[in-house]
Amino acid sequence: MRAAVSAQHVVIVGGGVTGLLTAVECALAGHRVTVLDRGPIPNPQSSSFDQHRVIRTFSPDDADATRKMTAAHRRWQELETLFATRLRRPVGVVTAWPRERLDAVAASAAEMGARVRTVEPRALPHLEFPAGSAGVLDVDAGVLLAERVLHAAARWLAGHAAVNVRPYREVTAIDGDRGEVGLADGASVGADLVLVAAGPWTRDLVGPPVVLHRQTMVYLRPPQDTVRWWESAPAAGGLGADGRAWAVPPGHGTLLKISSDAVCRAVDTTGDGDEEGQAPWVERLAQAPPVSGLDRYTVAAITACHYATDADTGGALLARVAPAVWSRPACGGSGFSSAPLVAGRIVDVLREGAA
Template identity: 30%
Template sequence: MKIIIVGAGIAGLSTAWALTRRGIEVTLLEQGPIPNPLSASGDQHRIIRRAYGAQGGYQRRIGEAYAAWDRMWDDLGARHLVDTGFLLLCRVTGDEADGMRDGLVAGGYAFEDFSAAEAEQRYPFLDGGSLRYGTYSPEGGVLLCQKIAGGLRDWLKARNVDVRANTRVASVDAAAGSVCLEDGEVLSADRIVVTAGAWALGLLPALSERLTTYRTAVAYLTPPHDLQAHWEAAPVILSTGGPVEGYVIPPVAGTGLKVGAGVHKRLGEPDQNRVPEPGEGLSLRNLMAPPFSRIDEYGVADVVTCAYTFTSDEHFFLEETGKAVVVSACSGHGYKFGAVVGEKIAEGLVEDTMQSQRLWLEARD
């Protein structure tokens, strides 16, 4: 069996890794460098966590995700995961943090609650007066995306996998099982796996009926000097509470302090508006107050734009069309499942169980 994978973000790299472990011949194509800073998984770091609110299926699958990452760490010879735990900050009844805590309760998972005053005492960068309560769980942390991508790239090359960076695919012929490169070269295989993220719609326009592309951004902040050590020891903040769907990744293992917000997104093609807008970083920073205190003292070190595909209900997407399999484990929360997604796709291809893998990825049970 020969497989062509289009797109070397975390899903494509992990699928190539899992197939290679099974002895399958793989060609991996990426339009930019690996890691690609424009891809959804090309940034410094991402969150892994147990809490998922009403999406209990994903909450129950996190154990499998951790196990797959462990298998990958064994192969790479390095563990690119920092176990920080995660924090939920509830500001109003029924906000995102409140809902995620309810999901932990429903699933029977352990956590610790503490008061608003105790939250400020534990984490001096918080304004306790803006909070109802805090919730902490040790089952979460920071995945180091660039180190993972670089490690997988090198692991694949060391096993003579055909890894082609800076190789743009112009079209996919799902019926024939072939791809045409921008330079006119045509490659054929038994199956094509499209893990091109937001660029998949350009290759297979019919996907637009079920997938929508959004442009968003995150900001890297420089905290006040006296709060730097507190941030370096902080957990991931999975939800800052209130209406903005804010999240924070602390500066660990040489990374920056990253902030983002679910409300900061808009419709957009993946190659459009990728240069940050004037003042965009300050806008993202200011969405963090509350619950941050002293927000005006934080500098903006960098702003990184991202392009994501979303399904209408934010569940993952898998579709077979001809000899092609299109995978979009995204909707803004896919990275944490990257290793296990690769394993599931490889299993589906080799054992002809792709529909079972689709049900796993959609996580509706």
């Protein structure tokens, strides 16, 4: 828990994972918080609303990313205690690597103090590894129960005296110099700091420039003879014949989710997502699927999600876009798992401003 130098008012635009966890951390630090969303809170239309998301703790050759994600994982564990709700499935994450890279990946992990081990494809018979590859298991990684996270955070915020949760409040304008948020009904809300975490729509409110992406995800029910195996299976990436697919295992009420970088595309707007036919993208995914015997699985749902990345780096983005305004466009699964880091950074900004 962070102690605030002095109580400030924080307005958060967006009821997704970044907005909700930032509201939690600010309230814990002693600040007043107002959370606004154009829909319900949590909002099923938010880019972070999903059954599950992967959280990794090891990033080969990137000690800084490994350190940050290890800290994020530790905070997720603490949030489970705070919310008195199980938020994680600690099943690990396997990534397929060419065999000639395995020694280098293991050495990188040892240097960073990350717990990994090599897994042969035969030990994971229902996952489709590329030819000439083996798996590296990130032991401390796993799956976040994303929908459960959002509901747990919203419940906690609704019961906190310093938090004002205001669903169905569409934000139409933001005065970055004054820290004032204008609403569609003509009202306005002032703040010492505004965080705009409204998913891909963040760029329409405050920027900065981002690239919008659309990704097709397929949710499956495994065949009955594989159900028990999947209950303890790790999440996995780098799969399929092309090494671009991933699978998030079912469990705790979630379905098996598969997708691939091959079905991710840049788009100009999120507005036509519902009208776009998903069949061609599902067919492309089926050409190099992450699971064996895909035709034995039952399709439960097909969705198209959106996320945004930094136009320059292609990664996640947290930016100060005005004296009193910060911006966090959505960034897919990595944006979900790293949300505690964004929340902590905003609390630090408040402390630095009051010092």
